[in-house]
Amino acid sequence: xxxxxxxxxxxxxxxxxxxxxxxxxxxxxxxxxxxxxxxxxxxxxxxxxxxxxxxxxxxxxxxxxxxxxxxxxxxxxxxxxxxxxxxxxxxxxxxxxxxxxxxxxxxxxxxxxxxxxxxxxxxxxxxxxxxxxxxxxxxxxxxxxxxxxxxxxxxxxxxxxxxxxxxxxxxxxxxxxxxxxxxxxxxxxxxxxxxxxxxx
Numbered sequence: 557x558x559x560x561x562x563x564x565x566x567x568x569x570x571x572x573x574x575x576x577x578x579x580x581x582x583x584x585x586x587x588x589x590x591x592x593x594x595x596x597x598x599x600x601x602x603x604x605x606x607x608x609x610x611x612x613x614x615x616x617x618x619x620x621x622x623x624x625x626x627x628x629x630x631x632x633x634x635x636x637x638x639x640x641x642x643x644x645x646x647x648x649x650x651x652x653x654x655x656x657x658x659x660x661x662x663x664x665x666x667x668x669x670x671x672x673x674x675x676x677x678x679x680x681x682x683x684x685x686x687x688x689x690x691x692x693x694x695x696x697x698x699x700x701x702x703x704x705x706x707x708x709x710x711x712x713x714x715x716x717x718x719x720x721x722x723x724x725x726x727x728x729x730x731x732x733x734x735x736x737x738x739x740x741x742x743x744x745x746x747x748x749x750x751x752x753x754x755x756x
Contacts, residue, residue, distance in 0.1 A: 557631065561616040561624050564688060567591045574600060586615050595673065615700065621662040623673060627737035628676035637681040641713075647695055650711055656684060657714045657733070664738075667717040672741050680715065683725075685734065686748035687713060694753055703756040708734045727752040 562700075566589035576596040577704060584606040593694045595607065618624040637656070643653045669675060684691045695701040695730060707729035714730070716737040725746040 558613050558616065558624070558629060561618060562593075562612060562618065565617050568595045571675065572593060573597065584610070586610055586612065588615075588617060621665055622676070625674040626665070626676045629674055632675035637677070637684060639751070640681055640688050641682040644684065644691060644713070645711075646749070647688055647691035648711075649695075649701065650705075652711055654711045654713065656680070657712050664715050664717045665720075668741055679744070683715075683736060683744060684713060686744060690748045690752070694751075700753055700756070704710040704729075704752075707756060708732060713746055725749075725750060727755065729755060735744045735749060 559678045563631050565588040570592045572592045574594055576598060578598055578600075580596055583598050583601075583603040585596045587596065587728045613624050613628060614623050618627060620627075622630070641654045641656065645652075648654070661676075665673070665676065668679075672679065691704070695704055712731035712733045714733045714735045716735055716739045717739075718726075719739060721737060721739050723746065724739050724743040726737050727747075727750050728737065729752075
């Protein structure tokens with residue numbers, strides 16, 4: 557994924573070295589401009605290992621909604637997400653697989669604090685894990701299970717952001733989907749303890 561992003565950012569396949577001034581934030585600095593990889597450096601050349609150790613994944617531009625670091629984190633946590641969706645399916649005694657609405661994740665991404673974006677995949681895989689645990693607990697009652705099955709005919713989890721809602725994390729059932737809305741990324745255990753039975 558990093559290699560693909562690098563090749564996309566450097567279609568000219570050129571590395572351009574630029575002598576900067578002493579005000580450069582570091583001895584060596586990567587940037588990507590006009591289809592080239594630009595390596596800027598201070599006039600007093602030292603710390604050349606910085607060129608080798610620079611984390612390109614934090615610097616490379618990325619196509620689409622997510623930064624490259626976020627995309628890498630989503631990929632890293634995909635197996636966990638899949639396992640947690642399977643746990644939702646099991647808790648709901650569903651014949652068909654459950655999914656998480658990808659467009660809803662992209663829609664909430666700008667509302668996640670910048671310092672948490674690199675953990676985006678981990679965070680929402682964890683949210684789905686808590687959804688599964690809550691469903692497993694409360695849907696042990698067959699009457700509750702049947703009501704939730706009727707309310708979630710799409711077998712889809714939709715994530716929404718609502719800055720004005722009461723509570724950090726809330727559940728709702730909308731148009732056949734299970735909707736999990738959040739005010740901010742904190743107190744994620746609320747997803748697991750929320751009593752959704754009162755909504756049915």
